[in-house]
Amino acid sequence: MKRRLAALTCALTLCAGLALPASAANFTDVPTGAWYESAVKESVEQGWMTGVSDTLFSPNATVTRSTVAMVLWRMEGEPTPVWRGHFPDVQINSWYGIAADWACEARIINGTDKGTFSDGVVTRQELAVMLSRYDTYKGRTMAEGALNLYSDANQVASWAKEGMSHAIGMGWMEGDGGKLSPKSTTTRAQLAVILQRMHTQAMG
Incomplete structure (x- = not known):
């Protein structure tokens, strides 16, 4: 097998x-x-x-x-x-x-x-949750980003808050114009940038 x-x-x-x-x-x-x-x-x-x-x-x-x-x-x-x-x-x-x-x-x-x-397609908040779960899988500590600094923080689903907070806290994702845009999608270029940031941090 x-x-x-x-x-x-x-x-x-x-x-x-x-x-x-x-x-x-x-x-x-x-x-x-x-x-x-x-x-x-x-x-x-x-x-x-x-x-x-x-x-x-x-x-x-x-x-x-x-x-x-x-x-x-x-x-x-x-x-x-x-x-x-x-x-x-x-x-x-x-x-x-x-x-x-x-x-x-x-x-x-x-x-x-x-x-x-x-x-x-995956939304930004769905992607954030998946990436944070991957970090959990790797045994890493969850970061806490300040979601309340963004004007649309209330649009982040309850099930996605921890993941989005981690993605923001780790610097993988950034707001645009003071907004998180949790329900927007992600492009392949943006994903590549996120992966680069993840790898850089993992390598210390």
Whole structure:
């Protein structure tokens, strides 16, 4: 079973991101000097993210639940645990199947109230919760960011306050114009920057 999972891991990694470019310079849609250029470069070189093709990164594309699962799974070293089949709508041979199953087993990403994975876009507060759970999984202490400094703090869902507070406290996420925008989505460029910040802090 482990041998089968290892083979699937290799194949699915290639399917999910195609060939890995050597650096952000290969992407025609990542301008030199862009605020996210170094983050994209590091995310690709570290193997956390891949381009949508050999020459495109799609920095403005919206991040999905499957992308978050895949990214965190890669950051963790692409573990190959025993397949549990936590989600009825995620198959082992889907490009993010192993990652989603691992993320659920690690209590990083939960299913919906119907017990499904229900892949789709993630809001900023949902992403913050997933990232904070990953830190908990790694045994790190939760940070406390001052959400009340933002004018829309009351829009953060009760279940997301701890996660959002941690993401703000760690400096992974920042407000824009004095707002948290918890229900807004995140782009691939923004995710790359967040991953770079997480890695920098983890490395001390």
